[in-house]
Amino acid sequence: MARPRHFTVVIKLGTSSIVHETTYQPLLSTLSAVVETVVHLRAQGHKVVLVSSGAIGVGLKRMELAHRPKSLSGKQALAAIGQGRLIALWDDLFGHLGQPIAQVLLTRGDISDRTRYLNAVNTFKELLSMGVVPIVNENDTVSVSEIKFGDNDTLSAITSTMVHADYLFLLTDVDGLYTSNPRKDPDAKQIYVVSSIAAIRSQVSTNTLGSNLGTGGMETKLIAAEIATAAGVTTIITSSNDPKNIFKIIQYNNALKSGSSTPIEPCSGQASPVPAQSLSPGDSDTTSTGSVPVTDRPTISGLVRPPHTMFLPSSAPMRDLKAWTSHTLYPSGTVIIDSGAHHVLSRRESGGRLLPAGVLGVRGAFASGQAVRIVVRKRAAVSKEEHEASQRSYSDGLSTTAPNTPVLLPRASVSSSISTLHDIDLEPCLPPIDEEMTPSTSLKVLREDGQALVEHPADHSVEWEVEEVGRGLANYNSVQIEKVKGLRSSYIPELLGYADSEYVVENITIRVPPQS
Numbered sequence: 095m096a097r098p099r100h101f102t103v104v105i106k107l108g109t110s111s112i113v114h115e116t117t118y119q120p121l122l123s124t125l126s127a128v129v130e131t132v133v134h135l136r137a138q139g140h141k142v143v144l145v146s147s148g149a150i151g152v153g154l155k156r157m158e159l160a161h162r163p164k165s166l167s168g169k170q171a172l173a174a175i176g177q178g179r180l181i182a183l184w185d186d187l188f189g190h191l192g193q194p195i196a197q198v199l200l201t202r203g204d205i206s207d208r209t210r211y212l213n214a215v216n217t218f219k220e221l222l223s224m225g226v227v228p229i230v231n232e233n234d235t236v237s238v239s240e241i242k243f244g245d246n247d248t249l250s251a252i253t254s255t256m257v258h259a260d261y262l263f264l265l266t267d268v269d270g271l272y273t274s275n276p277r278k279d280p281d282a283k284q285i286y287v288v289s290s291i292a293a294i295r296s297q298v299s300t301n302t303l304g305s306n307l308g309t310g311g312m313e314t315k316l317i318a319a320e321i322a323t324a325a326g327v328t329t330i331i332t333s334s335n336d337p338k339n340i341f342k343i344i345q346y347n348n349a350l351k352s353g354s355s356t357p358i359e360p361c362s363g364q365a366s367p368v369p370a371q372s373l374s375p376g377d378s379d380t381t382s383t384g385s386v387p388v389t390d391r392p393t394i395s396g397l398v399r400p401p402h403t404m405f406l407p408s409s410a411p412m413r414d415l416k417a418w419t420s421h422t423l424y425p426s427g428t429v430i431i432d433s434g435a436h437h438v439l440s441r442r443e444s445g446g447r448l449l450p451a452g453v454l455g456v457r458g459a460f461a462s463g464q465a466v467r468i469v470v471r472k473r474a475a476v477s478k479e480e481h482e483a484s485q486r487s488y489s490d491g492l493s494t495t496a497p498n499t500p501v502l503l504p505r506a507s508v509s510s511s512i513s514t515l516h517d518i519d520l521e522p523c524l525p526p527i528d529e530e531m532t533p534s535t536s537l538k539v540l541r542e543d544g545q546a547l548v549e550h551p552a553d554h555s556v557e558w559e560v561e562e563v564g565r566g567l568a569n570y571n572s573v574q575i576e577k578v579k580g581l582r583s584s585y586i587p588e589l590l591g592y593a594d595s596e597y598v599v600e601n602i603t604i605r606v607p608p609q610s
């Protein structure tokens with residue numbers, strides 16, 4: 095018989111699973127069931143991290159306040175009041191079963207520095223090897239604007255990448271992701287398995303789910319699933335009503351993968367509930383969720399499928415540094431690329447490395463080694479020929495101009511409906527337009543021998559779109575990248591006096607692939 099495998103499991107409990115929505119009384123039966131589940135997982139040799147919201151909710155109860163304060167300082171004060179009591183409650187419950195716990199309070203600022211990040215990773219490693227259950231929350235009393243994780247779904251996803259978790263369980267007040275709000279829509283269908291979060295976004299309505307107290311809801315769960323699955327973590331949304339389902343879900347998943355029974359035993363012999371959208375063995379892979387990808391069965395090897403939605407991990411998980419770069423570092427500036435570079439960077443063979451030929455410009459002052467946003471600038475509607483030529487010129491490493499020759503660009507107005515760019519000054523995202531030039535063509539892509547590859551007729555009404563598509567680590571500072579933008583890498587030593595790398599940005603994770 096195969097030796098039992100030991101997993102690292104991160105379990106996240108939202109505010110709505112910790113305190114009552116209106117009275118703010120702690121939900122003791124849920125908390126106790128979570129404690130029993132965690133202790134049972136520990137007894138089987140698994141490592142467990144708990145991400146617990148609820149500080150503000152517990153603080154509200156302590157101060158007998160009816161509503162969450164509006165001001166940031168009010169919330170921070172309540173979190174300070176509630177966090178101590180919350181961790182005391184957990185310590186008390188775990189203490190009854192002899193399980194030591196540790197409090198870990200994190201902010202994005204704490205881990206945006208590589209050294210502090212590694213310190214946090216090492217602390218987790220040490221705690222887990224000591225058999226302790228770390229209980230993580232955001233350090234609300236010092237978290238403001240950009241250093242805030244914003245919600246504990248994201249925090250739990252980042253935590254799961256830090257501890258290289260096998261599973262992230264997002265326990266909440268619904269038992270999975272539905273095609274619409276199951277509380278309002280009787281036709282809402284649970285989605286069993288998600289292999290593409292991008293595809294699922296267009297098929298489900300997430301905005302109506304969420305409680306009074308939490309900051310999350312389904313949208314933040316999808317973001318969390320995106321972060322965690324990209325790092326290779328199987329992510330599950332299920333109800334906090336029956337935490338023992340965690341065993342059954344792992345067991346069911348193992349059986350799905352191996353077609354045999356699993357090393358994980360349920361901690362009680364209760365029968366699993368039968369899911370509402372039960373399929374009989376032999377049903378086809380499509381369900382009433384339409385084109386939503388559904389690949390599993392409600393029963394396998396005699397195991398009944400517990401209600402949940404499973405997000406499959408990426409088959410090519412990001413290396414740790416990449417995960418760190420894309421999700422934890424606050425970018426210090428922006429590198430603007432063309433759509434050809436965007437396409438190439440989206441392919442695995444690119445190795446996440448950007449040649450200067452694909453750079454249109456930089457914004458902000460950053461040093462080599464700092465995180466940068468990768469922003470693509472594209473015409474609102476680009477013809478197939480233009481798009482192919484742009485890709486060709488980047489792949490060939492051709493210069494868009496000879497050195498020291500200004501890139502000719504059309505006068506343009508900027509339009510962007512992309513909300514992720516809220517913190518970027520859009521106007522400077524366009525490379526400067528040289529007023530001296532009155533070219534008959536507004537954009538030329540030249541070979542070094544001067545032969546024109548592409549000529550775009552001047553079109554003063556062209557609308558440009560800009561969109562943040564990824565993050566990476568700069569190999570050169572902003573002034574240096576500005577100097578070598580659009581050129582072959584062979585110009586780097588000549589223009590900068592040295593060349594550490596032929597790439598200007600590395601460790602790039604493209605989170606938004608090109609449309610076509």
Ligand SMILES: N[C@@H](CCC(=O)OP(=O)(O)O)C(=O)O
Pocket residue numbers: 107108109110146147148149150151173231232234244245246247307308309310311
């Ligand atoms: N850190 C905050 C929780 C943030 C929050 O609301 O998270 P969630 O309930 O998961 O949406 C607290 O402990 O109250």
